[in-house]
Amino acid sequence: MKRCNLLLLISILLILAPASAVYAEREDIRYQAELDYPPYKYIHNGYLAGFDIDLTEMIFEKKDYLLDFSTGSWEYAYEKLIQGEIETTGLMVVSEERSQDVLFSQPVLGSFISVYARESFRDKVTLGNMGKYKIGVGKQQYAETILNSKAGVKEYIEYPTVPEALEALQSGAIDLLFENQEVVDYLIVERGLTGKIVRRISDLYPRDVAYGISKSSPELVPYINARLEHLKRSGAFEDLYQQYFFVHSEAYNTMIRNRIISGAVIIFCLLVFGVVAVRMYIKHLRRAIHSEQQFLGDVIEHSGILIWAVNTDSRITRFNKYAETLTGLRERDVLGESLGSLQPLKPNAEQLRKLLERAVLQDYAGNVELRLPDNHPNARYFSIRTTLIKGLDDQSADIYVLVGMDVDERKQNELKLQSSYEELEATYEELAATEVELQDQLDKLRVSERRFHLASEGSGAYMWELDWETGLYKLSDRWYEVMGHTEEEINSFEGGVLSIIHPDDQESSRNARQQHLTGITPIYETEYRMRTRDNGYVWFEVRGKAIVDPRDNILLFIGSLIDISKRKQVEFKLNNSYQELEATYEQLTATQQELVGQYDVLLENQKNIHRLAYVDSLSNLPNRLSLLETMENYLQRPEGKAALLFVDTDNFKYINDTLGHKSGDILIRKASERLQSVVSGNELLSRLGGDEFVIFIKDITDRESVLNLADTILGAFRQSFLIGESNLYVSVSIGISFYPEDGESTEEILKNADVAMYRAKEEGKGTYVLYDKSMHTAFNERMNIEKHLRGALGNQEFELHYQPQVDIRSGMISGFEALIRWNNPVLGFVSPLSFIKVAEDSRLIIDIGEWVLREACLFMKQVNERMLYPYKISVNISIIQMLQEDFTEMVLDSLAVSGLVPSLLELEITESVFMKSFGSIVSKLEFLKSQGIRIALDDFGTGYSSLGYLQQLPISTLKMDKTFIDSLSEKDYSQAFVQTIIQLGHNMGLEVVAEGVEDSGQLAFLKESGCDKVQGYLVSKPLPESGVNVLLAQRKQYGFPDM
Missing domain, CATH: 3.30.70.270 (Reverse transcriptase/Diguanylate cyclase domain)
Known part of the structure; x- marks a missing residue:
């Protein structure tokens, strides 16, 4: 009846209250919760009261929201929250089961469960034996869930409210009470039961308490979180907490007392330390000032700089030793004297005095060059400046200073440079004329070379060249084809080409060569046989000439080789015929042999033509x-x-x-x-x-x-x-x-x-x-994908999505994996499984991969600056990219452009990449790792790697493939294999990440096995940039269950 009167009173007040234009746009917040749950929610003097009620009114500012309070049983209020009929039930214990039905704010405070008994109850109570006693609990409260599921007690007595359960304990209807520690402690103090009802077991099953919010109102989550942060920073939350919990919470009282004592001790220690530190610092400053004064004096006297200073009355206050040397004056004679009283002075000293007199009149000189001493054989150039040094306070006088820097060496260099510049201009003009002449000669040389090349090709000659300094030979490509040798092979022989000359022809060849090189013959001419790769011999007619410099030093030895094997055969045959036939048949036989030789050449040419064609x-x-x-x-x-x-x-x-x-x-x-x-x-x-x-x-x-x-x-x-x-x-x-x-x-x-x-x-x-025939469809699809893929990057058809990775221990997002998406105007959305392989085969992956890396780094840099947290980004790398010579430079350039810290970038490599090109890639990865970049081995367990290879890889992370995670609930050996991978990674000092986690059972097994991070649809699907921003704005902490 009291509740009905209260609700009627509230309704009348709301109806009679005048409307305000200021609050015309406020939204209604429907709040419903059970009563009799002090100190959170209860009726006091006919009004709703409690920590929950007051905190809710502080969170929802009147200018933004209008609170509509109502009450009901807990199970009724919770059902309405699930259905979206109300926005919140206020504070409630966070659990995994409830997280599936409703949303939660950030934790507001902690909650514990205790076991209570009458003071006269003397039995020793433990979690293991409390089931044998009559034990009570609030109906449908979170404590009942814990008692049933965690404590394993199946038989107990339910009470509609916690106060009723406490009354049952006091009257002896039950032996033990299993309930919320804060609520029962409050009721014990309020009802004067201190010492009569006592705790037997304390601080059980700690859980977070947060605002329960309907999934139909997700916008309230960031609002409530922001308001909570504000209230905690302002101290309002602490004041409210003390109001309700200070008297009833022994733990809180102990914490406050310890905090005051610790603060007093720290302040006292800081005061003692501050006094000692100040004294030591003053002593240090005195020694530093004395040392600095001494050092500055030494610098002024011995630095090779002329210093002449006067005060505002033109009286000399400083005149260092270098000034004495250059002017002939002495400091002891001129200190305190006026500038005008120095008579007579040498010309150079007179110039300096005039500059100082002008400075006193505020006419300052800047970089005036003088040669001092004047008309002296050892005179040097000085750069003179005058300036004003203001006094530090009213007691310090202004000082006018003349400073002279020795710039003689620089001046001499300038004079030399001017002279060299004039000589260089004359040389440049000569070179320009020479360049025109050389260009004309080069054009003529090119025409000559072209004609020579055409002539040599038409004649069937092979060209040869010997670099006299290196001893290396170069011959026409057709010569190598005919002889079967290679350029490397010829130059590996001792003597080069000379080593394959027939032994019988060595002597004649050497003599002809020597005669030409010593100047006896103008042209090197000879004939000899050369050995082919298959140990046959070919006759050549050889001609050449030595190229020398102006001092007759040989530079090159070049010439031509003409195949005269056919001619030699003809000559050999003619010679034999000449000996066998009579003189009367000599001419006829020679003609016949010549025709045969020509026919053989024709046949050979036809064979060569056929060979070149077929x-x-x-x-x-x-x-x-x-x-x-x-x-x-x-x-x-x-x-x-x-x-x-x-x-x-x-x-x-x-x-x-x-x-x-x-x-x-x-x-x-x-x-x-x-x-x-x-x-x-x-x-x-x-x-x-x-x-x-x-x-x-x-x-x-x-x-x-x-x-x-x-x-x-x-x-x-x-x-x-x-x-x-x-x-x-x-x-x-x-x-x-x-x-x-x-x-x-x-x-x-x-x-x-x-x-x-x-x-x-x-x-x-x-x-x-x-x-x-069905293959044509797949082949045509592949060709079609490649055609559209070639213009996708330029048409900005690619987009990056990001899948979060969550640290299992903290439940917080630690980073993201960048995943490419392609939306083509003709093909629509194309799966990466369809186009990545095509991109690799066509080498388009080089530009696409660079774009992905650069964009991912830029976005993650922006996210980290906005969220003030170092999230990591993982990017997949193809073997085609890593085989490029500039791969490491490309990675470092992407980091430099984005400004992302190298330790926040992780490159993901598959096992097959290492197996195909292990030696050529590992050095690049080691270099990138030395720069702070992390290397992840992706899809571990699906490739061909061995432990021997694994130990040599410069990796930081192992990523388990989704195929092993999918079969965790079905196959025992998959569980054993996953545990082995995790243990192996940890033993090698690696971080282990599981991909494709989609249900809580998989997550529970991975957490129990010690896996470090997870990613998959259980956490989130891959999100576009806007989705990442929304997700991170929630500052969500994933409530992974304890195993």
């Missing part, structure tokens, strides 16, 4: 033209059956990028030889170009033999290639098409095998795939 020069395999002609001829046959294997080496670009193009050419040749070793006579092996090979098989009878050949090729490439000093393991991907099933034209068969080969690469490389 054979690949690098691999010595049939080329594309040869393949296409063979296929065209075969496909014209009726009833023919054939197969085509499109073979492409995997990761060839990585080898070119890391070892160089020369190593790539060696790999192509060795791969050609390995393929030749497994094909038979009925199978045409050709090189299509780059690292692509094609095997065309005619007249196949079944598909099994074709597949067996593909398996044989894959097996052959499991053996390593020796390239220089490196053993490289290179796999191949094979696409297979059949004629006529997969196409009726050469173009169709080749294209479809190419499509199948790309599918083999997508399936993991090192395998073969048979062409299927």
Whole structure:
């Protein structure tokens, strides 16, 4: 009845209260809670009172909100809060179950549960045995949940309110009371039960108490948090807390007493320390001032600077030793004297006096150059300045000072520089004229070189050159092709080219060479045989000339080689014929042999032309033209059956990028030889170009033999290639098409095998795939994605989303992982799983990755400055980016542009990156780590790493792949594997992060296992920049349960 009267009174007052224009825009806040829960909420003299009620009125300012108080049972009020019928129930204990139904403000205070008994109750009570006694608890209160779930007591007596439960304990209806410590302590004092009702177990199950807020009003959370911070800073919260809890809270009284005692002791210690420190500082200042005065005196006397000072009466107050030397005056003679009384003076001293007299009249000189002493053989240049030094106070007089700095060395350098500049101008004019003449000669030389090149090409001659200083030879590329040698091989021989001259020709060659170099012959001319790589010999006619400088020192030895093997053969044959035939047939035989020789040359030229047209020069395999002609001829046959294997080496670009193009050419040749070793006579092996090979098989009878050949090729490439000093393991991907099933034209068969080969690469490389018509859809999609991807960065189609990472121990967000999103006007939203691989294959990932890194650093810098907290940012890095020479510079430039601290950046690398290019990448990562940047090993456990590799990696973090987290609740071995990864990471001093955490069971297991951080949809999905700002503004602390 009392409650009804109170509500009626409040309603009448609200109706009669005049409306205010100031509060016309206020919003209503519906507040409902149970009563009889002191000191939080209760009726006092017919009015709502309590810590909760007063604090709520202080939080919701009247200019912003209008509070609408109502009361009811706790379960009824809580249900209305869930349904959104009220905005808040005031203060309530925070729990994980309630967090699923409602929102909470920041913690307001802490709450504990205690076990109470009558003073006459003498049994020893523990958490383990209290279930055997009659125990009471408030109905539907948080204490009941704890008693049931945590304490494990299933049989107990419920009371509608805590005061009723206390009365039951006092009357002996129950033995023990299990309830909120603050509420029961308040009731004990208020009802005079101190000493009659006592605690048996205290400070159990600590929990935060915060404002419970309906999920329909999330805007109240930041408002309440801000008001709480303001009230705590202003002291209003502390005053209110003392009003309700000071008398009833023994812990609070103890804390206040300790705080006063500690403050008094600290103040006393500070006073003692301050007195001692001030005395010591005064002594230090006195010694420093004395030392400084002595030092300044020494500087003035011995620094090589002229100093002449007078006061406002023009009387001399300072005249240092350097001034004495330059003027001939003595300080002891002139101190206290007036400037006008110094008569007579030397010319140089007179000049200085005039400058000081002008300074006294406020006419100051600045950088006047004088040569002192005047007309003296050792005179030096000085820069003279006059200035005023104001007195520090009324008792200190102003001083006019003349200071002279010795600038003789600088002046002499200026004079020399002026002279050098004039000489340089004359030289420049001569060089300009010479440059015009040299340019004209260079143009003529270029024309001459072009004509010479055309002439040498047309003559079939090979050019050679010997650098006389280094002893290195250079020859025409066609010579190396003919002879089979390489430039490196020739220069590795002792004597270079001379070492492959036929032994019988060595003497004549040496004599001809010596005669020319000593000036006997103007031209070096001779003929000799040279050994090919396969130990054959080729005859050459050799001509050359030494190039010397003006002092006759040889610079170069250059010339030409002409293949005269055919001529030598003809000469040899003619010589034999001459001895065998009669003189009457001599002319006829010679003519016949000549015709035969010409015919042989013609045949050889035809073979060379055919070889250039149909054979690949690098691999010595049939080329594309040869393949296409063979296929065209075969496909014209009726009833023919054939197969085509499109073979492409995997990761060839990585080898070119890391070892160089020369190593790539060696790999192509060795791969050609390995393929030749497994094909038979009925199978045409050709090189299509780059690292692509094609095997065309005619007249196949079944598909099994074709597949067996593909398996044989894959097996052959499991053996390593020796390239220089490196053993490289290179796999191949094979696409297979059949004629006529997969196409009726050469173009169709080749294209479809190419499509199948790309599918083999997508399936993991090192395998073969048979062409299927459905592959065209995926192939076309890939080509379409690449086409749109090329313009995506310039069209600003990319956006970054950020997924938070939460520290399990604190429940606070510690950083974010940057994830790229692509929204194309034609394709719509494209998954990263679809376009990242395309970006890597097309090398577009280089520019895209740089953009991602730069934008992520810039955004996180802005977030940290706004939130005043050092959040970290994780960015995924591709192997294509790391293989770039300027990768480390790009990373450091992004940090410099953004201003982000290096320790707040974490680069995420996958295991497969390290396995493919471990040696070339690890040094770059070590350098970046030395700059403070963190390195994370992403998707750990899904790649190919070993502990040996793991120990060598400069990483800071292990990130467990989502696949292990997904199976935690289903597979015991997944739990054991996750625990092993966490223990391994901690033993190596690494931080362990779990990805893809989506339910509380996974989180509980990870927390119990000691995982450091988590990310996943349980925390938050990836958010755009605006979503990150909203999330951080809430300053949310994730209430992870204790395990």
